[in-house]
Amino acid sequence: MLVFHSDASLLQNPPTFFRHGRLMPHPETSERYRVLRDAVTGAGHVLHLAPDAGVASIKAVHAPDYVEFLRTAWDRRGELKNVGEELLATQFPRVGMDTRPVGLQGQLGFYLGDTSTSIRGDTWDAAYGAAQAAVALADHVGDAALKGEAATAYALCRPPGHHAYTAYGSGFCYLNNSAIAAQRLREKLGRPVAVLDIDVHHGNGTQGIFYDRADVLTISIHADTSSYFPFYCGYQGETGLGAGEGFNINMPLAHGSGNEVWLAAIRDGLDRVAGFGAAALVVALGLDASEEDPIGALKVTTDGFREAGALIASAGLPTAFVQEGGYLCEALPRNLVAFLSGVGG
Ligand SMILES: [Zn+2]
Numbered sequence: 001m002l003v004f005h006s007d008a009s010l011l012q013n014p015p016t017f018f019r020h021g022r023l024m025p026h027p028e029t030s031e032r033y034r035v036l037r038d039a040v041t042g043a044g045h046v047l048h049l050a051p052d053a054g055v056a057s058i059k060a061v062h063a064p065d066y067v068e069f070l071r072t073a074w075d076r077r078g079e080l081k082n083v084g085e086e087l088l089a090t091q092f093p094r095v096g097m098d099t100r101p102v103g104l105q106g107q108l109g110f111y112l113g114d115t116s117t118s119i120r121g122d123t124w125d126a127a128y129g130a131a132q133a134a135v136a137l138a139d140h141v142g143d144a145a146l147k148g149e150a151a152t153a154y155a156l157c158r159p160p161g162h163h164a165y166t167a168y169g170s171g172f173c174y175l176n177n178s179a180i181a182a183q184r185l186r187e188k189l190g191r192p193v194a195v196l197d198i199d200v201h202h203g204n205g206t207q208g209i210f211y212d213r214a215d216v217l218t219i220s221i222h223a224d225t226s227s228y229f230p231f232y233c234g235y236q237g238e239t240g241l242g243a244g245e246g247f248n249i250n251m252p253l254a255h256g257s258g259n260e261v262w263l264a265a266i267r268d269g270l271d272r273v274a275g276f277g278a279a280a281l282v283v284a285l286g287l288d289a290s291e292e293d294p295i296g297a298l299k300v301t302t303d304g305f306r307e308a309g310a311l312i313a314s315a316g317l318p319t320a321f322v323q324e325g326g327y328l329c330e331a332l333p334r335n336l337v338a339f340l341s342g343v344g345g
Contacts, residue, residue, distance in 0.1 A: 005155065006130060011123075011125050013026075028158075030126075039333030039334075040154070048136065050129070050133040055128075062167070065100070073104065073123075074087065085120065087119040089114075112168060112169050117171065131157075131177055134180045162206050171229060185320065193278050195281075197222070202233060203284055207248055211241050213247065223297035224254060247276075255297045282322060283312060295327055321340075
């Protein structure tokens, strides 16, 4: 299988994040990229460096002012006194606080949803590179679809993207790689597409980006968010808005659920994709549903990931697999290889 990637995924290494009242090692580091890249090359998949396709596909799903903030925030650090190695929000707007402040510190809270998502000197380059991998992936799958071929390919995107909304980032995510790929496929094919998010966390940014649209079906299978990130969304009652009503599906699973429950949800999701008539599928491929994941909440095994890949392949759709979460543990590379072997090709 073709694997699209960017060397910029070696950048952006936040050492710590603040959790449970203490500074802890940040799980979203470039070592994830190295481990996953070595795993796919070791399994015989072919790496392709993504070309620079520019910012247009990013701005197709993200607000121009947010993109400009991400691109320039670090260069503006002189606005603040005594800046450290990263810029971090310390205040966040609540409902009814809608004005974008001029100053950098206020904009950090306006554009970044939590304290685990910081801006460093190389954050933009890393996020931009990951987005280019998603664009190259969508172009490959889309071009094949236009020739009548149901191609499958994978983009090793890092940092991940599915918690990034139209106009703000959160949850280690800056640019929504899965949404960028889905929108690119939607434009290229001129037909509806679907996103199936199997990361252990709710794909809240993707949901938000397409929430009022009927041409992109969004489905998220994730651990119940009532006591788990992102807490404030991910529930079954969130079904879309306006024209998008009925085109967002959330499948929260009980914490501790294993292969049987997870795979049944994927089957259900694929049935919904088939009923929708999607011309192509984007899979937001988090690997953090693993029983070994350090921040996971489900108990999926390596065999479960292999079977998930086979199930999704059996749908027979042009499919773009976009790397999302999945954190360092012994099973991480094994689970990616197993999933891709399940997909075949
Ligand atoms: Zn995740």
